[in-house]
Amino acid sequence: MNENTIQFATLVRREILRFVRRPYNTFLPPIITNTLYFSVFGVILGSRIGEIAGVSYLQFVLPGLVVLGAISDSFENASFTIFHGRWNDYIQAVLTSPMSNRSMVTAYVSASALRGIVTSLLIVGVGLVFTPVPLANPLYLVAFLLVITTLFGGLGVIGGLWASDFDYLTVMNQFILRPLVFFGAVFYSLDVLPPLWRNVSLLNPMVYMVNGVRYGMIGVTEIDPNTSLAVLTGVTVVVLAIDFVLFRRGYGLAE
Amino acid sequence: MTAPAIETRELHKSYGDVQALDGLDLTVDRGEFFGLLGPNGAGKTTFINTLVGLVKKDSGTAEVFGFDVEDDYREARDRIGLAPQEFNVDRFFPIIEVLEHKAGYHGIGSDEARRRAEDALKTVGIWEKRDTRFDWLSGGMKRRFVLARALVSDPDLLILDEPTAGVDVQLRHDLWDIINRMNDEGTTILLTTHYIEEAERLCDRVAIMDSGRKVEVAAPDELMARGTDTIDIGLADPPRSAPGLDVEGVTEVAVTDDGLSVTAAGGSQTAPALMRALERQGHTVTSLDIRRASLEEVFVNLTRDDREFAEVSA
Numbered sequence: 001m002n003e004n005t006i007q008f009a010t011l012v013r014r015e016i017l018r019f020v021r022r023p024y025n026t027f028l029p030p031i032i033t034n035t036l037y038f039s040v041f042g043v044i045l046g047s048r049i050g051e052i053a054g055v056s057y058l059q060f061v062l063p064g065l066v067v068l069g070a071i072s073d074s075f076e077n078a079s080f081t082i083f084h085g086r087w088n089d090y091i092q093a094v095l096t097s098p099m100s101n102r103s104m105v106t107a108y109v110s111a112s113a114l115r116g117i118v119t120s121l122l123i124v125g126v127g128l129v130f131t132p133v134p135l136a137n138p139l140y141l142v143a144f145l146l147v148i149t150t151l152f153g154g155l156g157v158i159g160g161l162w163a164s165d166f167d168y169l170t171v172m173n174q175f176i177l178r179p180l181v182f183f184g185a186v187f188y189s190l191d192v193l194p195p196l197w198r199n200v201s202l203l204n205p206m207v208y209m210v211n212g213v214r215y216g217m218i219g220v221t222e223i224d225p226n227t228s229l230a231v232l233t234g235v236t237v238v239v240l241a242i243d244f245v246l247f248r249r250g251y252g253l254a255e
Numbered sequence: 256m257t258a259p260a261i262e263t264r265e266l267h268k269s270y271g272d273v274q275a276l277d278g279l280d281l282t283v284d285r286g287e288f289f290g291l292l293g294p295n296g297a298g299k300t301t302f303i304n305t306l307v308g309l310v311k312k313d314s315g316t317a318e319v320f321g322f323d324v325e326d327d328y329r330e331a332r333d334r335i336g337l338a339p340q341e342f343n344v345d346r347f348f349p350i351i352e353v354l355e356h357k358a359g360y361h362g363i364g365s366d367e368a369r370r371r372a373e374d375a376l377k378t379v380g381i382w383e384k385r386d387t388r389f390d391w392l393s394g395g396m397k398r399r400f401v402l403a404r405a406l407v408s409d410p411d412l413l414i415l416d417e418p419t420a421g422v423d424v425q426l427r428h429d430l431w432d433i434i435n436r437m438n439d440e441g442t443t444i445l446l447t448t449h450y451i452e453e454a455e456r457l458c459d460r461v462a463i464m465d466s467g468r469k470v471e472v473a474a475p476d477e478l479m480a481r482g483t484d485t486i487d488i489g490l491a492d493p494p495r496s497a498p499g500l501d502v503e504g505v506t507e508v509a510v511t512d513d514g515l516s517v518t519a520a521g522g523s524q525t526a527p528a529l530m531r532a533l534e535r536q537g538h539t540v541t542s543l544d545i546r547r548a549s550l551e552e553v554f555v556n557l558t559r560d561d562r563e564f565a566e567v568s569a
Contacts, residue, residue, distance in 0.1 A: 001364065002362075003362025004362070006359055006362045006363065006364055007359065007360055007361070007362050009359070010355075010356055010359025010360055010368075011356075011359075011360065013359075014345075014348075014356050014359075017348070017352075018347050021347075085345075088343070088346065089341060089342075089343035090343050090344055090345040090346070092309060092339070092343045093343065093344075093345065093353075093356070093357055093360065093404070094360055095307075095308060095309060096307040096308060096309065096332055096335070096337055097332060097333075097357070097360035097361055098328075098329040098330070098332045098333035098360070098361060098362065099329075099360055100329060249311075250308070250311055253309075254308060254309050254310060254311050255270070255301075255304070255309065255310045255311070
């Protein structure tokens with residue numbers, strides 16, 4: 001391995017070990033939360049709702065819950081590790097090293113995306129306990145998961161650089177991301193909304209992510225998956241570019 | 256021509272109205288043990304953080320071994336090992352892993368990183384604590400660890416920001432031994448300290464900084480030679496008032512219980528002429544004691560003079 005690869009691999013490894021060694025903080029919460037979701041929304045309420053788009057309600061909400069877990073954890077991972085490193089100054093060990101700014105950003109985002117994907121798999125695993133999980137378009141599923149976890153890893157970097165207190169992380173995750181996902185057609189089909197609210201919902205980027213993953217899993221979508229994937233990929237590239245610029249300028253990192 | 260270890264020209268950095276670095280020009284030669292002295296707020300840490308990229312300069316140039324700290328930041332940082340004043344250590348991992356990570360960030364492969372981490376912990380004497388997290392180390396061990404982390408990348412320039420602040424005498428001597436050994440092996444050392452004795456004992460040259468500027472740079476002995484020594488002279492017949500002494504270098508004469516206390520630049524050179532002058536006036540010298548100016552006195556005088564100058568200029 002050359003020096004650049006070693007530097008990148010070291011930071012990725014450090015980031016992965018950080019979340020792997022703390023499963024009670026990282027992996028257990030989504031398992032518990034989603035078990036509750038499936039129990040309440042799927043089994044108790046779902047049996048009364050019946051089928052949506054030709055699948056059981058449990059199968060219909062599963063892709064949305066996967067997206068919710070994936071973006072929450074990839075965002076939380078990047079924002080927390082950067083903010084906590086700034087808060088306790090230990091990110092300086094990375095910043096004062098010869099790693100390139102681009103390598104640092106790529107490492108933080110990659111590890112965060114990986115955590116989001118692991119969370120997705122755990123949620124699918126929980127779903128399997130309750131219902132068969134279809135896999136209609138696996139390539140789309142993989143592509144959407146890669147793009148949205150990378151996108152939210154990238155957004156988490158911005159959040160981690162911007163935050164000046166722990167409250168900021170809570171605000172971003174609980175008050176911005178979570179409402180957007182809940183109104184992103186996770187628990188309902190856009191078809192049940194009045195036309196006005198349906199159009200308003202289309203302004204919510206989460207709708208495209210949820211529909212994309214839903215297309216990958218159950219083969220049903222209300223929005224063209226190729227368009228969604230192209231737009232999300234474009235947004236991800238822009239967000240990563242912003243990350244690189246912020247690191248180069250030392251935003252939140254250097255005085 | 257070989258570039259110096261550190262070279263800055265007209266380095267400026269301000270925080271609002273506060274001028275942390277005010278046109279700092281400084282050169283540290285390769286292999287040198289260089290001390291940076293100055294009161295709190297003099298700009299020492301800002302200067303160090305500019306070299307490692309934690310502070311963005313407003314203007315001027317700063318180079319490490321000929322590499323610009325911003326344009327060639329990767330080459331510059333690869334040559335620096337930093338032991339900062341404040342503890343900035345990853346609390347998630349046992350300390351040996353923290354060192355392995357630091358080595359990895361410098362492009363050192365995992366086997367070699369492990370070996371270096373072990374060597375660094377042994378060098379600073381906390382090998383038995385290798386599986387402990389930083390928070391569980393004692394204060395002295397934390398200081399040792401921060402030094403180990405600076406050593407793990409085998410730097411050409413070791414920057415130590417107050418490395419012995421708050422440590423006991425034994426540890427201070429241990430750390431001095433380690434640093435001296437590094438310097439003997441060719442590593443350039445930049446040391447900031449509040450302990451004047453430390454600079455006097457260790458450094459080839461010291462720079463005295465105040466208000467973001469360099470006030471003076473010289474070897475500790477040279478600086479001390481610029482200070483005024485005190486010559487205590489015992490006389491068989493102490494006078495009631497200070498006699499007039501027309502001797503070059505003498506700046507002040509005071510009467511004591513058993514003779515005179517004379518303040519003079521270069522006490523050793525002045526003493527013979529002083530004794531002759533007293534004997535010419537009919538005094539009998541019974542004892543002579545020369546107390547050299549300390550680096551601390553010179554430091555206080557220089558920084559006081561600089562502040563008075565700044566106040567007058569303002």
